[in-house]
Amino acid sequence: MEEKEFLQHIQAHQGTIYHLLRLYVSDADDQDDIKQEIVLQAWKSKDSFRKQSSFNTWLYKLALYTILTAKRKVAKMQQVDLQEADGLATDERDEQEEVQLLYRSIYSLDDLSKTIITMHLDGFTNAEIATFIGITPNHLGVKLHRIKETISSKLKASSYGAK
Template sequence: MNENRFLSMIEAHQGIIYKISKMYRDDPGDQEDLFQDIVYQLWKSISSFKEDSKESTWIYKVALNTALASFRKRKVEINYTEDKHSLDHIEEESTSENQERLFSALRKLEKSDRALISLFLEGYSYKEIGEITGISVTYVGVRLNRIKTRLKEILLIKV
């Protein structure tokens, strides 16, 4: 895949990457770092994309794996000046109070539960979620029901 095609793919699916970044990081600077790390991992692994699945499915899988793997890495403290080339243009699209409340509630879930519910909220079928996460369709349904119940509990409590 050439660079222009890759950039077009990233532009078309940047919402997925942004949502994963926002779901797995609280701080806007950390969200931007994760966003960039996901794009880097996508570029590194583009040769593994066989186009036998949807681009969005492959992007979700890489993005979720990157977000989860970054929790295992030891965080190095780096001091730098804030660069204004941040996710501001994307953040403007989703700054409503309800969305912020939802993201806050989602961040209170276990990391693996965040992955499942984000795929569900994007409209992926149970079968597709199972393929991306490596769990059975039946277990996807069971987990999603538990996650929905937990989210209702979280949202009923003032977040």
């Protein structure tokens, strides 16, 4: 892949990178650093892209691996402060606050659960997700159901000011 083509692909799919960074990295400076690392890793690995899947799928996997690796190395991830959302009635929240609450709920999950729900929300099929993380589709279905219940409980608890 030529440099110009690579840069066009990165530009066209930068939303994937930002989406994953927002879910996994809380600090804006860390997000910038890891974004640069993702682009560097993609550049180094561009010859391994064999067009068996879409560029976005390839970039998604590469970005996710890079984020998780950086997260393990740095080990400075902050805990989500769900107390911010306590006491706010659903009627009083605007759409942006609700989105932030959902992101906080997802962010508070363990890495495996976060990966599963993120890929699910990004439109990957259960079979693709199961293959990606190395479990059976049935096991994935159970995990996905439990993750949705966990997120739902956190959102309900926030809505009612409960813990």
